[in-house]
Amino acid sequence: MLEAHPGLPEFDYIKPKTLAEASRFLADHAGEARPLSGGTDIFVRMRDGVWKDKYLVDIKGLDGTDEIVYDPSKGLTIGAAVAMNRVSAHPDVKKHYAALADAVDKVASYQLRNRATIVGNICNASPAGDTIGACLLLGGALDVHGVDGARTEPLASFFEGPGSTALKPGDVVTSLRLPLPPKGLVGRYYKLGRNKSSDLSIIGVTVVGFPDKRAASGYRIKLALASVAPTPLVVAQVEEILAAKPVTEQTIAEAAQAAMDACTPIDDVRASARYRKMMARNLSQKALTEIWNQLGR
Amino acid sequence: MSDLFNVNVTVNGTLYEREVEPRILLSDFLRHDLGLTGTHVGCEHGVCGACTVLFDGNPVRSCLMFAVQTNGHEVTTVEGLGDIDDLHPIQQAFWEAHALQCGFCTPGFLTTLVPFLEENPDPSEEEIRNAISGNLCRCTGYQHIVEAVQLAAEKMRA
Ligand SMILES: Cc1cc2nc3c(=O)[nH]c(=O)nc-3n(C[C@H](O)[C@H](O)[C@H](O)COP(=O)(O)OP(=O)(O)OC[C@H]3O[C@@H](n4cnc5c(N)ncnc54)[C@H](O)[C@@H]3O)c2cc1C
Ligand code: FES
Ligand code: FES
Numbered sequence: 001m002l003e004a005h006p007g008l009p010e011f012d013y014i015k016p017k018t019l020a021e022a023s024r025f026l027a028d029h030a031g032e033a034r035p036l037s038g039g040t041d042i043f044v045r046m047r048d049g050v051w052k053d054k055y056l057v058d059i060k061g062l063d064g065t066d067e068i069v070y071d072p073s074k075g076l077t078i079g080a081a082v083a084m085n086r087v088s089a090h091p092d093v094k095k096h097y098a099a100l101a102d103a104v105d106k107v108a109s110y111q112l113r114n115r116a117t118i119v120g121n122i123c124n125a126s127p128a129g130d131t132i133g134a135c136l137l138l139g140g141a142l143d144v145h146g147v148d149g150a151r152t153e154p155l156a157s158f159f160e161g162p163g164s165t166a167l168k169p170g171d172v173v174t175s176l177r178l179p180l181p182p183k184g185l186v187g188r189y190y191k192l193g194r195n196k197s198s199d200l201s202i203i204g205v206t207v208v209g210f211p212d213k214r215a216a217s218g219y220r221i222k223l224a225l226a227s228v229a230p231t232p233l234v235v236a237q238v239e240e241i242l243a244a245k246p247v248t249e250q251t252i253a254e255a256a257q258a259a260m261d262a263c264t265p266i267d268d269v270r271a272s273a274r275y276r277k278m279m280a281r282n283l284s285q286k287a288l289t290e291i292w293n294q295l296g297r
Numbered sequence: 298m299s300d301l302f303n304v305n306v307t308v309n310g311t312l313y314e315r316e317v318e319p320r321i322l323l324s325d326f327l328r329h330d331l332g333l334t335g336t337h338v339g340c341e342h343g344v345c346g347a348c349t350v351l352f353d354g355n356p357v358r359s360c361l362m363f364a365v366q367t368n369g370h371e372v373t374t375v376e377g378l379g380d381i382d383d384l385h386p387i388q389q390a391f392w393e394a395h396a397l398q399c400g401f402c403t404p405g406f407l408t409t410l411v412p413f414l415e416e417n418p419d420p421s422e423e424e425i426r427n428a429i430s431g432n433l434c435r436c437t438g439y440q441h442i443v444e445a446v447q448l449a450a451e452k453m454r455a
Pocket of ligand 3: 403
């Protein structure tokens, strides 16, 4: 009999048949059981001995979580088990949620994205998660199945720290929902890595923008940063500055400076905190300028 | 030891029925249980791409999956692409264009490229470089690999 990889800790693999069964098992084994989706974070963490769960509960594809649906009256629902490549290839995602499609395509490699999920990226709650900024700026919310039934968790209040979220033992996220996009929405993700692809970000900048009559400037432009704080960071000042004053080269520079000031990055193997701060300003400036051009000033 | 699981998986067209410990990685299962050592193991962290296989036709890292997760599915390894008397056009092109030196990375490149070329019969150089960006090669500097993909695309279009 073939022996398991010596680097992997002892654990049992649990394959529940329903969400109810999954939630019950996870709650009964709080602190020692973990939901397994694409596994791309879990495998690495387990093998490196960082995570030592006794049970991996395979939730991939339970009760219809393998579907992606765009409803022109409600918006987009991405099942928790839908692999990233299926999301970015979806014509309605490309058309209506460009920032998300762009961010997804910048995660790891094509092969990884055939397994990795957006919900996994969100639940892993790494400050470097490339898709999280787009989900936040697009007003995303998670459908969660817990021991007490189903509930909704808005992403705006979901992240508590690196790897720490509003999820409780027994919770399984079933889908990510994005509301209908505002008219004229444009968006992009800018990722600065040590190489062009396949690495975690040094910093990441997500921007979205759309015409908005209620804003004094006529536009609403939002920006989120990855890898600059303990949680994914939406810089509210950017939106405020560019809504209150006419969008010009100067106000964009002011907004980019606000993005830099909002950062509290750390030094790590990828870059120093100082470099991250400077790049947060420069890349924000570039991102805001390009989105402004795209809005057709 | 953890409980054993039954795995019925079709690998390169042959159905295998095995009992496995759930912690067995797909890469180890293919190499050590089925003896298909064409699937190479480099980093075991999902980075290098040497262990790439096709899972229901899509390229995935076999070091980031458990064998039990393939139950009821289809896997294709480099051995399933072609053999020495009947090479797949991509294998033939790698040979002709000198797209390998030590060959350690080659199975991962080939399995990545088969579905890519089926979907993109006439790829640009940029598209090719993007397609292979999840595969590391320490020897070639990639130039000959890109040329081999162009040659393979030509062969497959013919
Ligand atoms: C080589 C490599 C490169 C990578 N590059 C990038 C990169 O460039 N950018 C990036 O952002 N990430 C990167 N990652 C990290 C990883 O691929 C992503 O975070 C991915 O989106 C995780 O999704 P998954 O489905 O594989 O999650 P899993 O590994 O299955 O789970 C991750 C965490 O989320 C929890 N979880 C997952 N699904 C649910 C659910 N439905 N309900 C409740 N909890 C859940 C799990 O319990 C676990 O704690 C990389 C990983 C590797 C191995
Ligand atoms: S061995 Fe699987 S990606 Fe390197
Ligand atoms: S040929 Fe040696 S690693 Fe690619």
